[in-house]
Amino acid sequence: MAKILIIDDDPDIVESMRIILESCRHTVTVAKNGEEGLKEAGAAGYDLVILDVMMETMSKGFEVARSLRESKDNKAVPILLLTAIKESTGLDFEKEVGDKDWLPVDAYLEKPLKPNELLRKVESLLKKK
Amino acid sequence: MNSSAKSNRSSKRSEAPRDTAPPEGLMESLYWLIRLRWFAVAGVFLTALAADKVLRIPLSYAPLYAIAAGLGACNLLFLVYLNRVRAAARPDLPVITNRLANAQIPMDLLGLTALVHFSGGVENPFAFYFVFHMIIASVLLSRRASYLQATSAVFLFLLMAGLEYTGLWAHHCVASSAAGCRRADLLYLLGAAAAFSSTLFIAVYMATSISGKLREKEARLRGANLQLKEKDRIKSNYVLRVTHDVKEHLAAIQACLDPVLHGLTGELKPGQVSLIRRSYERTEKLTFFVKALLEITRIKLSNKMETGVFSLRRTAESAVNFVEARARVKNIRLTWAVAHGVEEITGAQVYIEETIANFLANSIKYTPAGGAVDLLIGDAGASVLIRVSDTGMGIPKDELPHIFEEFYRARNAKAAERTGTGLGLSIAREVAEKHKGRIWVESEEGKGSTFYFSLPKTLPPPAQVL
Numbered sequence: 001m002a003k004i005l006i007i008d009d010d011p012d013i014v015e016s017m018r019i020i021l022e023s024c025r026h027t028v029t030v031a032k033n034g035e036e037g038l039k040e041a042g043a044a045g046y047d048l049v050i051l052d053v054m055m056e057t058m059s060k061g062f063e064v065a066r067s068l069r070e071s072k073d074n075k076a077v078p079i080l081l082l083t084a085i086k087e088s089t090g091l092d093f094e095k096e097v098g099d100k101d102w103l104p105v106d107a108y109l110e111k112p113l114k115p116n117e118l119l120r121k122v123e124s125l126l127k128k129k
Numbered sequence: 130m131n132s133s134a135k136s137n138r139s140s141k142r143s144e145a146p147r148d149t150a151p152p153e154g155l156m157e158s159l160y161w162l163i164r165l166r167w168f169a170v171a172g173v174f175l176t177a178l179a180a181d182k183v184l185r186i187p188l189s190y191a192p193l194y195a196i197a198a199g200l201g202a203c204n205l206l207f208l209v210y211l212n213r214v215r216a217a218a219r220p221d222l223p224v225i226t227n228r229l230a231n232a233q234i235p236m237d238l239l240g241l242t243a244l245v246h247f248s249g250g251v252e253n254p255f256a257f258y259f260v261f262h263m264i265i266a267s268v269l270l271s272r273r274a275s276y277l278q279a280t281s282a283v284f285l286f287l288l289m290a291g292l293e294y295t296g297l298w299a300h301h302c303v304a305s306s307a308a309g310c311r312r313a314d315l316l317y318l319l320g321a322a323a324a325f326s327s328t329l330f331i332a333v334y335m336a337t338s339i340s341g342k343l344r345e346k347e348a349r350l351r352g353a354n355l356q357l358k359e360k361d362r363i364k365s366n367y368v369l370r371v372t373h374d375v376k377e378h379l380a381a382i383q384a385c386l387d388p389v390l391h392g393l394t395g396e397l398k399p400g401q402v403s404l405i406r407r408s409y410e411r412t413e414k415l416t417f418f419v420k421a422l423l424e425i426t427r428i429k430l431s432n433k434m435e436t437g438v439f440s441l442r443r444t445a446e447s448a449v450n451f452v453e454a455r456a457r458v459k460n461i462r463l464t465w466a467v468a469h470g471v472e473e474i475t476g477a478q479v480y481i482e483e484t485i486a487n488f489l490a491n492s493i494k495y496t497p498a499g500g501a502v503d504l505l506i507g508d509a510g511a512s513v514l515i516r517v518s519d520t521g522m523g524i525p526k527d528e529l530p531h532i533f534e535e536f537y538r539a540r541n542a543k544a545a546e547r548t549g550t551g552l553g554l555s556i557a558r559e560v561a562e563k564h565k566g567r568i569w570v571e572s573e574e575g576k577g578s579t580f581y582f583s584l585p586k587t588l589p590p591p592a593q594v595l
Contacts, residue, residue, distance in 0.1 A: 010377070016384035023393045084380055085373070092479060111376075112383035112416060115391050 002047035007037030034064040069104040078125040084111040173197040242285040249303035267336030421552040439478040448486040465504035488517035496521035518579040524572040533558040
């Protein structure tokens, strides 16, 4: 059972993830945008942050990830990045994930999300922690 | 001249696009001129040889051979220089090529004047070969430069005739008898000069008029082509934006259906499961289509595709792994090999792997159970040849030219598999084009197909963006 923060502005995706994660008895908190997410993360001690790339802007998720890494309380919190921009941008997330300077996240998942993949990824990140 | 007349003249000049040298294709034209000059040099040499040894015309042949050799040597120098400036890709390349074009024709005129002088002067009917140079000048140079070349040719001809007439230059008579020599016949000389000059100027007038019209037409077509490309770019941007939004909504629909299907929201009745599963599968297919559309649109729009050196063997292995399970399900024998010497190549690895995987997936999809699919990557000299062959249903002959078009699916493919984006091979074609490569297919309906992807070894260089 872990404390998970979801930062995503799509209420339908958020609701789906909430149901999936709560089915495994995780506690889920939702933030609807980057600013709210950073504020919520604060010193709350989350075990995992699930972060969407594209929120207010195309790259808001990247900015939020970097801000989290720069903060004292969240520099070690695992971040799972959600993306739907792989085809439209051609970004090779497989290669870029983990790059401290520009993509300081621990893993990524492509939308549409599959429940099993999401749970597998979440469990593996929580174990690493 | 008053100011209004001046302004009229200057405005007429600015409206005349024919008065500028054609920048496009001048380099190719110079190579064409060099090739042509090799034939001219050979022609002079052989004609002199025939006149000397067969016809036994009493002339000084040494200067004729020397002129032919000189023209050949100059041609070689032009060729070497042109190759160098082209390889260096200097920013002032258009200026250099223009200067080179303007320099080559006077050289030819001097050479031809010397040839005519040593082979009969004004009596030599080959003097009218100057017309060819005028046509060449009209094609390669601006209208003004072409008339300047015609004036130079007339001046050289008159100078030669004048010097021979006054006796300052020795006349090399080719008439069968001394009485036939016309170098001192003033009336003949004036008539020849008038005929020669008018022929050259009329030839330049006609050739520049025709080439000017063609250039205008070409410029109009080029402009229209640019407009079309810009419209296509706007359309692609629009498609990219819309498709991305569609994908977002599809992802949300799938995300909502998934927990329901997995029973996370409670037990469902079999009928409900069936309908939700059908909806889910249709969104999955639509997502696949949208992803392919996004990918091809992005590749078309993008001028940047990062390249690097990568292992072709590992790439092929990865592509094979991607489709292996599908082949196993259909009991299809999947074989692959990479020839020695092509293990490493420069290019966009992700896209090349996708292209190979795409070929393989297509072959497996349209090959009946128990068939065979083979991937072979071989050395083809300057390029690497990727070949995927199968024992599948093949493509109808009349549909082969369309198979790489966007959204195109062959009749038999549609009949065999209802779903398919018709974009996979178009993406492969875009990838090939971005790599300056080539893609094609050979197929026989009912027997199988072979897809080829030829990838240059040296282009583009490592770490360069396409």
